[in-house]
Amino acid sequence: MDKRLIWLALGSFTIATEGFVISSLLPDIAADAAISVPLAGTLITAFALAYALGTPFLATLTGEWDRRRVILWTLVLFVLGNLAAALSSSFELLLIARIVMALSSGLFAATAQGTAVALVDDHHRARAIAVVVGGTTVAVAVGAPLGALVATLAGWRGTFFAIAGLGALAGAILWYRLPRGIVGTKLPMRQRLAATLRPGVPSILLTTLLALTGAFTVFAFVVPLTVEGGGLSPIALPGMLLAFGVGAVIGNIAGGQAADRFGATRTVSWSLALSAVMLVMLSVIPAFLPHSVAGPALMAMMVPWGIVGWAFPPAQASRIIKLAPDAAPIVLSLNGSALYLGVALGAVVGGTVLRYGAPADLGLVAAVFPILGLGVMLAGHRAARAIAMPAE
Numbered sequence: 001m002d003k004r005l006i007w008l009a010l011g012s013f014t015i016a017t018e019g020f021v022i023s024s025l026l027p028d029i030a031a032d033a034a035i036s037v038p039l040a041g042t043l044i045t046a047f048a049l050a051y052a053l054g055t056p057f058l059a060t061l062t063g064e065w066d067r068r069r070v071i072l073w074t075l076v077l078f079v080l081g082n083l084a085a086a087l088s089s090s091f092e093l094l095l096i097a098r099i100v101m102a103l104s105s106g107l108f109a110a111t112a113q114g115t116a117v118a119l120v121d122d123h124h125r126a127r128a129i130a131v132v133v134g135g136t137t138v139a140v141a142v143g144a145p146l147g148a149l150v151a152t153l154a155g156w157r158g159t160f161f162a163i164a165g166l167g168a169l170a171g172a173i174l175w176y177r178l179p180r181g182i183v184g185t186k187l188p189m190r191q192r193l194a195a196t197l198r199p200g201v202p203s204i205l206l207t208t209l210l211a212l213t214g215a216f217t218v219f220a221f222v223v224p225l226t227v228e229g230g231g232l233s234p235i236a237l238p239g240m241l242l243a244f245g246v247g248a249v250i251g252n253i254a255g256g257q258a259a260d261r262f263g264a265t266r267t268v269s270w271s272l273a274l275s276a277v278m279l280v281m282l283s284v285i286p287a288f289l290p291h292s293v294a295g296p297a298l299m300a301m302m303v304p305w306g307i308v309g310w311a312f313p314p315a316q317a318s319r320i321i322k323l324a325p326d327a328a329p330i331v332l333s334l335n336g337s338a339l340y341l342g343v344a345l346g347a348v349v350g351g352t353v354l355r356y357g358a359p360a361d362l363g364l365v366a367a368v369f370p371i372l373g374l375g376v377m378l379a380g381h382r383a384a385r386a387i388a389m390p391a392e
Helices: 002-034 043-062 065-085 091-119 122-177 190-195 201-219 222-228 234-262 264-288 289-312 314-325 325-356 357-390
Strands: none
Touching: 002 043, 002 065, 002 122, 043 091, 043 122, 043 325, 065 091, 065 190, 091 122, 091 325, 122 190, 122 234, 122 289, 190 325, 201 222, 201 264, 201 314, 201 325, 201 357, 222 234, 222 264, 222 289, 222 357, 234 264, 234 289, 234 314, 234 357, 264 289, 264 314, 264 325, 289 325, 314 325, 325 357
16 A cells, blocks of 8 residues: 555544534533534534535536645644634634635645545555545544544644644645645546536435434534533543444445445445434433443444444445446535535524524434435435336
């Protein structure tokens, strides 16, 4: 394996750590800014919207640029965004800093995968992408819990400082290790948008959006759910994120294997159905159990929830690639945008639930979205089969 892929994965790890640790920082940020936790949740919404909408435009704009230069500049902006967040004197400045981080994160992710493919031969492209994307999975399992631990020791600003340092390290190594002269292919925005109209693609993108909306309705506000609803101590948050991360790693591996063995559509169906069950349980536990039992039970639920939830992305990616193999980079990018739009919508829904209800209501509301996603997916699958059947 080309060792340069490891350093690209380190960049992915750094960026994803910031993206997943933010939910555990919201209560402290809200307290310092003298705002509500739902309002602090707009940090997640703004990030996700900027990522989803900005990445396709930036990827189109920089498609023919030297990839080494793009990667280094994205990491520079990401580091500056984290430093600005750590030093921010108002919530508005922190919000702007997160938007800068989102734009740089999205462009880094797109460019890093293209660079990974360029560094290896044709037979190892899938493995190269898996290594780079694997940095994200490791961030969920290790980076987010460590970031939450740093926050308990040095405050939420300390977490942003730590991530900035890690980003600077990744940038320095990649500056030294990446070759110059690797350029990509510019994909016009018209071509990207046309891919959304292919038969079957809209239903897959809508399913992705609904699945992530349900997941982040809860995950964005997992601290109020587990601390206020379940009685867990804030000190337990790193352990809770670690439990979720362990489940995510297992689910990511199992989801890909299940898609290959049992079919991607069946795997996605089971993931959505079981996700709805898990989300309902995340509401039932704090609503009906005393804190002495609810807290440990919610902690234990993080592992199966992580498994079920993270089985979805690889299986869904397999479905959309199979649908449009000739335009795989484009449709995968669209699926990524749908994913982050779901994150943004989930944060909005979760914040609305907290404004008008209780943390224990989050799971019940969230469960509606994977059920809707399952309905959209099954309807789209049946329509595609009907079109494929010869007329009698």
